[in-house]
Amino acid sequence: MKGVIGIDVGGTKIAFGAVSPAGDIILRRTIATHPDDSFDQGIARLSIGVEALLGDVGWDVKEIGGIGIGCPGPVDTEKGVILSVYTLPGWSNRAFAAPMSERFAGTPVRLENDANAALLGEAFAGAAKGKKSAVMLTLGTGVGGAVLIDGKIHVGAGGAHPELGHIPALVDGPECPCGIRGCYEIIASGPAIAEAGAAVGLTGSEEVFTAAAEGHEGAQEIIARVAKATETAVWTILHTFLPDILLFGGGIADGHWPLFEAAARKSLAAATLARDEPVTIARATLGNDAGVVGAASLVL
Template sequence: MYLGIDLGGTNIAAGLVDDNCKIIRKNSVPAGRTRPFHEIVKDMIELSQKIIKEEGLEDSDVEKIGIASPGIANNEKGEIVYASSFPDFRNAPVAKEFKKYFPESEVYLENDANAAAFGEMMAGAAKGKSNTVAVTLGTGVGGGIIIDKKIYSGFNNAGGEIGHKVIVCDGLECECGRRGCWEMYASGSALIRQTKEAAKANPQSLINIITNGNLEKINGKMVFDAADKGDVTANEVISKYIKYISVGIVDIINVFRPGVIVIGGGISGQGERLLSPLREHAQRESYGSVDMKTEIVAATLGNDAGIIGAAMLWRQSK
């Protein structure tokens, strides 16, 4: 039996996973991310023990434990080196703390986006593919790179930050300090910002009617709903937004040539409305486009990807 823990900015989620990458029991608790390290780890451990007990197992029945965390994770040292959303996590010895309670279990650590990508490869949209890039369009743009069925973390475990490649020189300022980062144009947050700006500039737009004039209500789904009803402004926003995503996707294809690119995040729920134009752009713009074989698909595991990927991290050594 394997245990996967996904340390998120809002919740800590954990689940027991079997040999077939199926979650047999899971639960979550609030993360309380601004709290001291030892308090958060205590909650992670107690949540894990609760799930194990509810399944009628002993702690010693868990062979492997995987922990997915935001930021930089050093698996060799068993530390979360840095996680911007968890201020007290600086070279945090997470594995050491877990070994106190699970002395017979092997403990693995990985960046959350990488773990989610690994989960999609093991049991989701990229199952059966050796080379995969997962792109998550959320608050920012996260990414996980799988090469020959192993996570690519780069030097110092800090690689794979695809959301921070520049697509607009001297563009919008990103929280990372650079300008023009991909996530400033292709994230779910970016779509909401772009929709608000367009609605303000075009008061006749259906977007203003859907929101009753309160643009703070805007979410990613609303602009697609307005576009489906024929709203010109909404269609223009979506067209431009998809082009921004496409620019980054084509860059990924040209550099890595993965067998599949998996698109995750809430916006991926738009399905072919999003994916079809992405494929068309990739086919047209990727280098040697006549031979472009990379599939572009939506993620299928949702929030379970991190749990499954974390629980299965040990399989990279197989």
């Protein structure tokens, strides 16, 4: 076996990686996600991406150990089915692993939630390596979360994963599509920050961060709300899971790490944790590669 293929399906882009048995990315390629694609179109796009990557890296399909895929939403890892994913509606409740395997000569294909895959990547070759318990928050197009307990990804009833983006973080916050007000995701995700920014004449989440740094009062209020929501979410996570390490990943957290680190450390300093060893607050070290490496680890 020369290696495996790891795929990280996001709300705006899909990353493909040819990964060595040691977890090193040998070659990486990215294409745009087409969220309105039908299921068959989605399978076709993934297949074309894998075929192109195999050609570029010089591997035959018979030389790989499998294909691991991390994707948004809850998944049935045993059946290889995406149960529900609002960012890719055409892919919901469809058997995903089997048709991908058929396209690649019966190569094993494993499916996992994208946040779980990112934490698996950090546990395999990143900041959480060697840790028995860890929690990871990923802030980007949405807010995802994953939990590692005794070295294994925590799986809930029916195979569901923790929805840490739906921790109630601000009582008077905006209404989330889930029906609750003030969920962490509806305040701290990229689209949520952008929507709040639009109300004060700003375009996109990055313009909100830039304007806040330049003294724009409306932008500063938005970022202060993100920080406060982060403090509340972290407080809840620390007291619920008592992890060895709390990781932040995703484009929003990675690009604005000082904000999230300060909020997390503020909650940690005030936490009532009965333990000798302090919780480590850290930025995911694999960055945008965490999902690819984690997906690859599913078949290593």
